[in-house]
Amino acid sequence: MTNLSIRNAVVTGAASGIGAAIATQLAAAGASVALVARRQDRLDDLAGKLGDRTFGVGIDVTQQESVENGVRKIHERLENVDLVVNAAGVMLAAPIADGRLDDWTRMIDTNVTGVLRLIHAFAPDLIKAAGDGRTADLVNISSIGAHAIFPGYAVYGATKAALTQLSAALRADLSPYDVRVTNVEPGLTDTELATHLDAPGQDLIASMNEQIGPLHADDIADVVTFAVSRRRELNLRQIIALPTRQA
Numbered sequence: 001m002t003n004l005s006i007r008n009a010v011v012t013g014a015a016s017g018i019g020a021a022i023a024t025q026l027a028a029a030g031a032s033v034a035l036v037a038r039r040q041d042r043l044d045d046l047a048g049k050l051g052d053r054t055f056g057v058g059i060d061v062t063q064q065e066s067v068e069n070g071v072r073k074i075h076e077r078l079e080n081v082d083l084v085v086n087a088a089g090v091m092l093a094a095p096i097a098d099g100r101l102d103d104w105t106r107m108i109d110t111n112v113t114g115v116l117r118l119i120h121a122f123a124p125d126l127i128k129a130a131g132d133g134r135t136a137d138l139v140n141i142s143s144i145g146a147h148a149i150f151p152g153y154a155v156y157g158a159t160k161a162a163l164t165q166l167s168a169a170l171r172a173d174l175s176p177y178d179v180r181v182t183n184v185e186p187g188l189t190d191t192e193l194a195t196h197l198d199a200p201g202q203d204l205i206a207s208m209n210e211q212i213g214p215l216h217a218d219d220i221a222d223v224v225t226f227a228v229s230r231r232r233e234l235n236l237r238q239i240i241a242l243p244t245r246q247a
């Protein structure tokens with residue numbers, strides 16, 4: 001069985017879906033895990049189930065002050081963070097013609113700038129951990145939407161394409177320090193993501209679910225747990241995890 005008992009992890013998006021599943025698997029493998037999202041009650045519930053080595057820290061990744069306060073709290077509990085998973089994200093239907101600047105901004109702030117805020121906050125920890133001879137991982141949850149085209153979802157796709165490119169480019173900055181960077185691109189996965197969509201968007205996802213059969217959040221957590229538990233000389237850089245029927 002995978003043993004991650006020496007790892008100190010931060011998982012964003014841990015209030016639900018893929019982030020919660022990743023946090024659960026890392027904790028089951030023995031890691032200490034800081035659970036990050038906005039809904040503190042959800043994080044506390046999950047931490048209560050996962051045990052003393054886990055704790056919830058309410059952070060809104062779109063707000064720099066919230067990130068700084070939250071990172072301070074995480075550092076009080078976890079001195080040496082060596083594993084950061086950026087799973088917080090939001091998907092909204094925002095056709096360009098509608099000009100929903102607030103929705104575009106929310107997606108860009110959460111899916112791109114929010115991830116950058118966390119990377120900036122924890123890159124020194126990761127570099128130090130690797131310098132001390134420990135395994136250090138940055139894992140970004142992008143999307144098949146970085147490549148696939150969905151009408152009305154151009155801005156979401158653009159945020160995920162940016163994240164995929166960011167992950168690839170960051171290896172140039174971090175791999176010389178022995179910090180691994182893994183970009184995961186899930187396909188259709190059964191989570192709360194679609195609940196933020198308007199009615200036509202929810203109908204679209206419901207029909208995709210029926211035709212394709214979505215992955216479970218645990219499937220993505222399996223992939224992440226596998227990647228971070230390889231020997232430190234092996235970096236799985238890019239993983240695309242699709243339901244078998246998703247073309």
Ligand code: NDP
Nearest residue numbers: 013015016017018037038039061088089143189191192193
């Ligand atoms: P969920 O909606 O279940 O999870 C999203 C998580 O992000 C929640 O925990 C939410 O918690 C958190 N979050 C959202 N906004 C913020 C914010 N401003 N600050 C901090 N946390 C925030 O969806 P998924 O689990 O599906 O999404 C996880 C990732 O997977 C996303 O990046 C998504 O784009 C990606 N993905 C999902 C796919 C799918 O089909 N489900 C496919 C491909 C990629 P809270 O609201 O409490 O802040």
